[in-house]
């Protein structure tokens with residue numbers, strides 16, 4: 157059984173079948189974890205940015221210190237300063253007690269700034285100062301406190317562009333950039349879909365005290381052709397529901413809810429794969445449908461058996 161999921165374990169560490177892009181991510185995670193360099197993770201929502209950030213922390217020498225995750229976009233601007241730097245008792249109306257900010261809370265550990273592109277200019281300037289000088293001062297306080305945090309940032313917007321458009325400080329951008337890791341949308345790495353789905357299914361079976369379930373062939377096909385606008389988060393939620401709803405230990409299409417209705421060819425094409433990849437998907441589909449009977453598939457698709465055998469020998473293909 158594959159290891160579960162809600163632990164910060166990144167699927168890239170426990171799945172044998174991986175897309176080339178996630179093999180690269182895994183490599184970058186390991187290299188980044190060996191150092192103290194700042195990391196900037198780019199990817200659509202639900203692609204696993206926070207999972208990657210946690211994994212870097214857990215593999216690093218800071219693992220026993222805190223990992224503090226902050227969604228920058230969710231902090232009201234009037235509270236930003238006290239949230240990051242903390243405040244002294246009586247610093248402002250309502251400051252009844254001394255409060256520790258995110259930087260202090262993450263001291264010796266990692267501070268993960270999600271949606272960093274949403275940070276306002278004033279806070280960007282303060283963050284830059286902290287990064288340059290390694291000290292903070294609590295709001296209403298006078299003492300400078302030395303802090304040692306590693307910063308990992310995440311964004312779904314192109315920060316280069318924000319810099320060009322004058323919304324993000326260029327000097328801060330270079331400070332934060334360090335190593336950049338780009339997470340592809342799930343539909344751009346379909347080799348990972350079934351492995352992830354099975355890992356989530358196993359995990360949810362265990363968590364719900366159910367005996368193990370498998371995905372029907374139709375569900376596998378559906379998952380491989382669906383565009384997953386919500387990326388891994390959507391797949392995970394879909395599998396959680398399917399595990400609870402399915403009968404007889406087999407997950408069927410009716411147990412899976414797709415956010416945008418049934419699969420159609422438009423969605424399939426929306427993934428913008430290469431012609432070679434589409435060809436591969438079509439052949440896979442027919443092989444499953446005709447029980448891996450190469451001769452039948454070759455006849456149906458009017459292609460040579462050699463072509464199918466060549467594909468079957470391809471390592472990536474075998475892992476699907």
Ligand SMILES: Nc1ncnc2c1ncn2[C@@H]1O[C@H](COP(=O)(O)OP(=O)(O)O)[C@@H](O)[C@H]1O
Nearest residue numbers: 166167168200201202203204205206207388389
């Ligand atoms: N590679 C992965 N391995 C295991 N779980 C993952 C992976 N990628 C994403 N997830 C799961 O998908 C959900 C969304 O991941 P998250 O890191 O919060 O995405 P993002 O920060 O990019 O929006 C989480 O529940 C997370 O556990």
Ligand SMILES: [Mg+2]
Nearest residue numbers: 202205206270
């Ligand atoms: Mg997130």
